[in-house]
Amino acid sequence: MTAAVVARDLSVTFESGGGQFQALDAFNLTVEKNEFVSLIGPSGCGKTTVLRCIADLITPTGGSVTVNGIPPRDAIKKRDIGYVFQSATLLEWRNVIKNVMLPLELAGVPRSEATPRAEAMIERVGLTDFVKNYPRQLSGGMQQRVAIARSLVMNPDIILMDEPFAALDEITRDDMNRWLLEVFDQSSTTILFVTHNIREAIMLSDRVVVMAARPGRIVKEFKVTMPRPRTAEQTFSDEFSRIRQAAEEALYGAATRTKVGE
Amino acid sequence: MTMASKSQRSKPAAIWHGVWPALIVAVVVFVVWYSASHFWGMPKYILPAPDLILKEAFENPNSLLRNGWVTLVEATSGFAVGVLLAVFVALVLDSWRFLEKGMSPYLVVGLNIPIVAIAPAVIIWFGFGMTSKIVVAAILTFFPVVIYTLKGLKAADRREVDLFSVLSASRIQGLLKLRMPSSLPFFFAALRVASAASVLAAVVAEFIQANAGIGYLILTAAYTNNTPRIWAAVAVSAGIALLFYWVVTVAERKLIPWHASVDARN
Numbered sequence: 001m002t003a004a005v006v007a008r009d010l011s012v013t014f015e016s017g018g019g020q021f022q023a024l025d026a027f028n029l030t031v032e033k034n035e036f037v038s039l040i041g042p043s044g045c046g047k048t049t050v051l052r053c054i055a056d057l058i059t060p061t062g063g064s065v066t067v068n069g070i071p072p073r074d075a076i077k078k079r080d081i082g083y084v085f086q087s088a089t090l091l092e093w094r095n096v097i098k099n100v101m102l103p104l105e106l107a108g109v110p111r112s113e114a115t116p117r118a119e120a121m122i123e124r125v126g127l128t129d130f131v132k133n134y135p136r137q138l139s140g141g142m143q144q145r146v147a148i149a150r151s152l153v154m155n156p157d158i159i160l161m162d163e164p165f166a167a168l169d170e171i172t173r174d175d176m177n178r179w180l181l182e183v184f185d186q187s188s189t190t191i192l193f194v195t196h197n198i199r200e201a202i203m204l205s206d207r208v209v210v211m212a213a214r215p216g217r218i219v220k221e222f223k224v225t226m227p228r229p230r231t232a233e234q235t236f237s238d239e240f241s242r243i244r245q246a247a248e249e250a251l252y253g254a255a256t257r258t259k260v261g262e
Numbered sequence: 263m264t265m266a267s268k269s270q271r272s273k274p275a276a277i278w279h280g281v282w283p284a285l286i287v288a289v290v291v292f293v294v295w296y297s298a299s300h301f302w303g304m305p306k307y308i309l310p311a312p313d314l315i316l317k318e319a320f321e322n323p324n325s326l327l328r329n330g331w332v333t334l335v336e337a338t339s340g341f342a343v344g345v346l347l348a349v350f351v352a353l354v355l356d357s358w359r360f361l362e363k364g365m366s367p368y369l370v371v372g373l374n375i376p377i378v379a380i381a382p383a384v385i386i387w388f389g390f391g392m393t394s395k396i397v398v399a400a401i402l403t404f405f406p407v408v409i410y411t412l413k414g415l416k417a418a419d420r421r422e423v424d425l426f427s428v429l430s431a432s433r434i435q436g437l438l439k440l441r442m443p444s445s446l447p448f449f450f451a452a453l454r455v456a457s458a459a460s461v462l463a464a465v466v467a468e469f470i471q472a473n474a475g476i477g478y479l480i481l482t483a484a485y486t487n488n489t490p491r492i493w494a495a496v497a498v499s500a501g502i503a504l505l506f507y508w509v510v511t512v513a514e515r516k517l518i519p520w521h522a523s524v525d526a527r528n
């Protein structure tokens with residue numbers, strides 16, 4: 001069975017202000033089918049850059065990426081990839097349902113089929129009362145939920161999520177985490193999830209990957225074997241606190257090492 | 263707090279609330295103007311009394327209406343031709359980067375052509391009938407609309423462009439569903455500029471040579487020192503420009519209700 005995502009010796013160099021900036025160096029990651037993997041790391045360590053390579057928004061300077069065994073460009077063409085951006089990125093001239101229908105529309109799905117699918121998706125993110133609202137009439141959290149509904153509506157094999165809940169308050173974030181776990185458990189999707197929040201990463205993931213900056217690279221990986229469906233009680237388990245402590249060490253150790261190295 | 267008090271106010275009261283400062287200004291201006299003419303001896307050739315202008319308008323409504331109509335037709339036709347041409351050219355230049363690079367300095371030159379400088383030449387080309395006025399109005403409409411529309415077509419947010427790329431949108435889908443909607447606020451800003459400019463263009467072209475229109479009416483009234491008629495004609499031309507502006511604003515409100523600029527003006 002081919003893995004969902006394979007990144008091999010990935011490196012990305014940006015031209016910035018006359019100089020060169022190595023955003024990723026020798027980055028190796030394999031995400032299996034139906035696996036939930038979190039990427040966690042300090043700001044600027046290249047998490048978004050990884051996702052952008054997988055979604056063919058950047059062509060890596062070195063190394064290779066395959067998605068379901070094919071190049072990212074072809075996977076995008078096959079609409080195998082869903083992407084939730086770091087900001088909601090809704091089209092301000094479209095109301096909620098029209099925003100969620102956008103991927104279907106662009107894929108040529110007839111309206112009669114697209115409308116019920118979008119409506120069902122909107123119901124799953126709990127925004128049925130707001131289908132006719134325009135983005136600027138929604139709170140930040142609601143906008144982000146619309147963006148998630150939009151990324152799920154095509155039933156992509158792989159969903160890339162870039163800090164989708166970073167702008168939400170703690171309570172809503174917990175809600176959204178529970179909801180995302182449900183979605184994940186009920187489907188056969190693969191999720192690559194970027195976050196700054198260790199607790200969130202452990203609760204959601206099968207694997208937590210810790211990155212460090214300058215150059216962006218992986219410093220540590222943790223397997224999370226807590227059984228699914230996950231429950232809030234599991235945050236009190238031994239495994240949870242052990243991984244949390246180790247991840248924190250890797251994360252802050254990595255952060256201080258970079259600082260010292262400068 | 264202001265939100266609450268606004269929503270509590272009934273609709274007619276709200277309208278009245280918005281209108282009364284303007285009304286008070288109008289009344290004050292009228293009283294001062296009236297007194298200046300009738301009591302303080304302001305000469306008629308500077309500014310005739312307001313009641314004289316109204317009297318002129320009501321005694322000779324036909325020439326005002328007939329000439330006003332001519333100017334209105336010239337301005338709207340020129341505006342329509344200019345806008346259509348501008349949108350077409352903007353789309354062509356947008357899809358052909360080389361041509362756009364080559365043309366954009368000349369578009370800026372075009373935008374800065376002083377209308378009076380070009381009008382005599384256009385009248386030589388197209389005669390002193392309505393056609394030449396329409397052409398001048400079209401020229402003055404064309405440049406701002408083509409420049410703003412081109413700018414608008416590039417105004418889509420970088421992240422939205424990424425979104426369309428991830429969703430595997432075709433070029434034409436990107437144009438229709440992202441770049442064109444993003445350009446609409448720019449387009450309407452240009453239309454608002456062009457609506458005033460096209461009326462101005464028609465009137466100024468009529469000054470140069472014409473046999474009808476508000477500019478023509480003003481010119482002939484000036485030869486006979488008929489200042490009330492001049493000012494009545496000025497009022498009509500202002501009315502035409504305002505009407506135009508209002509139509510564009512209403513269209514904008516209907517077509518891009520989602521845009522912040524529309525929201526802010528409500």
Ligand SMILES: Nc1ncnc2c1ncn2[C@@H]1O[C@H](COP(=O)(O)OP(=O)(O)OP(=O)(O)O)[C@@H](O)[C@H]1O
Binds near residue numbers: 015016043047049086
């Ligand atoms: N287009 C670009 N040109 C130049 N430098 C870039 C570009 N995109 C990203 N970078 C740099 O690459 C590095 C990694 O950026 P990236 O956005 O991947 O970080 P991140 O881990 O997602 O950070 P955050 O958690 O703040 O979102 C940053 O230092 C950034 O300045």
Ligand SMILES: [Mg+2]
Binds near residue numbers: 047048049086162
């Ligand atoms: Mg990022």
